[in-house]
Amino acid sequence: MAVAKIRNRIRIENFFDLFINTFILPYLGFSIMLQKGPRPIVFCGPSGSGKSTLIKLLFDEYPDKFGFSVSHTTRNPRPGEENGKHYYFTTKDDMQKQIDSGEFIETAVFGNNMYGTSKQAIEDVQSTGKICVLDIEIEGVKQIKASPLQPLFIFIKPPSIEELENRLKKRGTESQESLQRRLASAKTEIEFGETPGNFDLIVENDNVEKAYEKLRNFIMSQTNQQNQNGIS
Numbered sequence: 001m002a003v004a005k006i007r008n009r010i011r012i013e014n015f016f017d018l019f020i021n022t023f024i025l026p027y028l029g030f031s032i033m034l035q036k037g038p039r040p041i042v043f044c045g046p047s048g049s050g051k052s053t054l055i056k057l058l059f060d061e062y063p064d065k066f067g068f069s070v071s072h073t074t075r076n077p078r079p080g081e082e083n084g085k086h087y088y089f090t091t092k093d094d095m096q097k098q099i100d101s102g103e104f105i106e107t108a109v110f111g112n113n114m115y116g117t118s119k120q121a122i123e124d125v126q127s128t129g130k131i132c133v134l135d136i137e138i139e140g141v142k143q144i145k146a147s148p149l150q151p152l153f154i155f156i157k158p159p160s161i162e163e164l165e166n167r168l169k170k171r172g173t174e175s176q177e178s179l180q181r182r183l184a185s186a187k188t189e190i191e192f193g194e195t196p197g198n199f200d201l202i203v204e205n206d207n208v209e210k211a212y213e214k215l216r217n218f219i220m221s222q223t224n225q226q227n228q229n230g231i232s
């Protein structure tokens with residue numbers, strides 16, 4: 001009887017140890033790591049709204065201040081794309097295993113491919129002292145809002161769906177099918193972007209110089225404020 005009781009207690013203690021080691025400690029460690037240093041910046045907006053264009057301007061002007069978080073994807077690399085630079089190219093099996101073990105802060109599926117941001121990718125940027133920049137879709141934004149990351153959320157809005165279509169056609173990267181898929185998502189994305197409380201800043205990218213100025217002013221005022229509050 002006494003032996004059975006002791007065995008049960010050991011089982012319960014082992015269960016608590018396992019629970020704490022598997023869920024609580026990694027979460028706390030991750031949470032502390034992510035809340036250290038300047039707040040990351042999440043960019044979101046319909047495909048073709050100009051996120052990459054504006055992020056590039058920011059990186060060109062402040063090469064030492066910002067670092068881009070490298071996402072994972074199961075899609076094949078396009079010509080010129082390098083593993084670890086543009087994306088971490090992986091397989092569905094490997095990515096699913098990493099998701100199951102809690103290594104991702106956000107994941108999404110588009111078409112037949114998985115995409116996601118690993119906690120490690122964010123920590124890699126933060127460990128260099130740079131501000132981590134992420135470019136993600138609205139499903140990822142929702143997941144990050146439920147995480148300890150606490151970034152600034154910036155929405156890049158196109159002047160209209162017609163102009164978005166013109167820009168995507170002109171960019172020449174989309175098939176008729178992927179163009180239609182992107183345009184179909186844009187309306188929902190804009191509604192989400194304009195919902196009060198979802199974003200800290202909405203930038204309408206009509207004129208690129210004006211949009212960049214608004215973006216830069218906001219980011220600089222936020223980082224100055226964080227410096228004054230002793231977060232750097």
Ligand SMILES: Nc1ncnc2c1ncn2[C@@H]1O[C@H](COP(=O)(O)OP(=O)(O)OP(=O)(O)O)[C@@H](O)[C@H]1O
Binds near residue numbers: 049052168208
């Ligand atoms: N203000 C602007 N006026 C005209 N063209 C623009 C403007 N901003 C960006 N573009 C052009 O529109 C196209 C789409 O921009 P960009 O690739 O930056 O969008 P994106 O939001 O990063 O898209 P994706 O999510 O598909 O990567 C590009 O060819 C870019 O040069």
